Amino acid sequence: MEWKPNKVESVPIYKQIADYMETRIMNGEYPSGSCLPSERFLAAELGVNRGTVIAAYDELLASGLVKKVKGIGTVVSQALWGEGPQKRIPNWGQYVKSGFFQINNPINQQIYQIIQSRDHVINFAIGELAPDLQPVKLMQDIHRSMEINDYLGYEHMQGNIKLRETISAHLRKYRRIETTPSSIIITSGAQQALHLIIQCLLKPGDAIAIEDPSYAYSLPIFHSAGLKTFLLSPGREGIDPDEIISLYKRTRVKMVFLNPTYQNPTGTTMSEERRKKIIEISTQYGIPIVEDDPYSITGFQEQAIAPLKSLDRDGAILYISSLSKIAASGLRIGWIVGPQPVIDRLADAKQQIDFGHPNYPQWISERLLASEGFDVHISQLRAGLRDKRDRVVEALRSEIGSYIEFIEPQGGIHLWCGLKGECDEHALFRESIQNGVIFAPGTTLGSKKGFMRFTYSRTETQDIREGIRRFADALKRVMK
Template sequence: MTEEWGLNKSEGIPLHQQIYDRIKDKIMNGEWPVGTRIPPQRELADRFGVNRSTVVYALGELAADGLIEAMTGRGTVVANNTWNLLSSAPSPDWNRYVKSGFYQPNIQLIQAINQAEAAPGIVRLGTGELSPELLPAGEMLEKLNRSQTAAFSLGYSEPKGSLALRKAVSRYLRSKAINASPASILIVSGGLQALQLISLGLLHRGSTIFVENPSYLNSIHVFQSAGVHMHGLPMDEEGLQTDSISRLKRQHNASLLYTVPSFHNPTGSLMTSARRQELLNICSRERLPVIEDDVYGDLWFDQPAPLPLKARDQQGLVLYLGSMSKTLGPGLRIGWIVGPEPVIDRLADIKMQTDYGSSALSQHAVAQWLSEGLYEEHLARIRGELKLRRDYTLRLLEEDYRELADWNCPQGGFYIWLRLKQPFSIRSLFEQALAEGILLNPGLIYDRNDRQHLRLSYAYAQMEELRDGLRRLSRIIRGLA
């Protein structure tokens, strides 16, 4: 329960009156315009921390005053407010504006996950980020305080990003056998912005792109909102299957292919070296550009992942995406695109039109960590921690899930792809688990037809949360099976 929804139970004002006042304030100040669907009674009771009957009483008073009304098929919505009654002209219909925007909303399940992640006490078994305890916040702050800041500026950086950072990234990429000059590198505010820039700058409405199925791209609408269609390609234990690419390219006139070859999101799979070369050969022959998303590539456990596609690229076919969000901290909002200079110039121009550059402070911090060897030291520690968490999670699965599910053993990254042996309503599982304080990432987020998978993450929840959450989840699954 946040401060916004918290009630003062000691000030002598009845709780139902406080709820009435809070909701009325939201209506009167325009936060909840006419037509807004207010949260269900049970959700309001949870937010305010009161019995449902208290909420029902407050809503009854609001309805009696004409501020809300129940509408068939829509629930309870804001009906009016004093300003609407007094003004000679009607207030703007913000709900119509909201529905008119070209950027598509998240699917309801993703919206529910995003909201639940902010709730206290939730065990997050699917969250795709490092636990706060694994992030080097203290070390980074100390380093910034002690650093020589003569070269640091709070002004705008040049269109492609800080030259110091691009030089550092260029040196770092050599460890992956990628030769990229600073001029061919664009600093972006995370991997998601990289995809947005590509969708805006390189693709036209009606284009088709190939993606792995399942795919992280199905959980966001960055390409769909740009009018781009996605066509899924099957995967096997070696990664993206390539045998149908040529035929489908001609059939769909595909514009490019998107892949996460190293520690794939959501399956955790690792594309073999042979399959990578095969994929690159086919895309080269078909003149099909590739977006290689390598945000998990540094998070290997026992041995490094095979060389990236970009390291094998001799034709400028691959746009390579990297990010610090999965390794150093999502709040830094720093990533990069590597590609042919004309493409980077085009995307840099669009970035300048949208945000005028990524955070100067974050760019300075990342440049320091890369240049002074701090990043490699941090990676060594994080790999060890993640491997311990993976092994612990696999032991928990062996104890409680052998009769319920199958799963893979990832060689790096964050994710275990859990397949439930008996299909049932994944939505019901999600809702029941959430009611008991467990947040899941169901497979249907990544493939709309998937009713048997869960993306488990061992990166975010603490060890005791993993144990408690997985054991309670197994009981819920048994109850639904």
């Protein structure tokens, strides 16, 4: 919630809240029969005591705008507009349950609500870069030097040609991928890339394979699209390629979604031998591979690990990447590399959805990738991520080394931890939030219990030790 009460005004805070909620009711944002946010939730959103929200709701109750319903909460009155013909208000509650897109996992919804409304929570939950890892100064310099003399209308359906040329050069230099600008489409981050592939190339009832655990596991889009999802287990060297063969023979799987390098959430990297075997399987059985590669240039070793796509000579792999994990998630610049017929199909769909990507972030991104300062930024990013990882690892070992186990990632932004004993995951999540720290519970990313993901890239460096201490206190209380 963006609005906050003004604590220096002469109007009492509860009255400000009552007036604000009344405005939203009268504007139709909370129609007749809909529920207002719970007192506890609204208090947390606005940073006030629950008693203040109760007083605000009592004001609305006294004015007849709302009523209390036992077992439900505070509900907007049906007879809001007084006497007159009987009205039949649209049942928006039913509509929001009936759309194509399934809702997010409630835990993920709660994570986003908390980090957007509580400044004091130390954030190990969200996969993005902290301000001290972003190329802010470089982007400020680029912004100052820009002259807006290009066309300001709709861009090319595949995206700005200069940006696609620069991405092509970037892929050759940093990721050993040979491609042309015409084989690239710009998307609104990797998220839209996945949605376009699923919605354009697959149909309800198709079988696909994803890793368990994985970021893909957390996405409702696979179920929204009516796909049958089958799970592959990544080990220390990635998934076993023979699992794909076995799965194909049983289910005729249509597509496989993989994150082979510094995998989210496990941090593991697929071995070169397994990468070659997966390419062979893909071309032998005709199974497309979708490679999600947000992290390959964040490795802590000198020699960067080349993506799976760098081995592809037959156009069997659709390659997804973005600037979100190496520059700034707010730019919303991602891309797909693939065969021309696929790119044409995806570009047509994207044009139907949003008429192409906005100009300005594409111009900024092109200059960022082409700048001399980008090499320096990547070096600083790798060093910064390694420092944050080391601090998290040291703090975990110091605070709760006997309670957990993990493999240190050699790149990327996530640390995947397993508990050595039994623990109520939901109780630990609630207790941690109460203690002022938030993480991603393992069951939001995979089918197995007893795991959690700490994203060290998002946490301010000075908060890492305190954040782990808060988590350790919560864990010890829950496991007593």
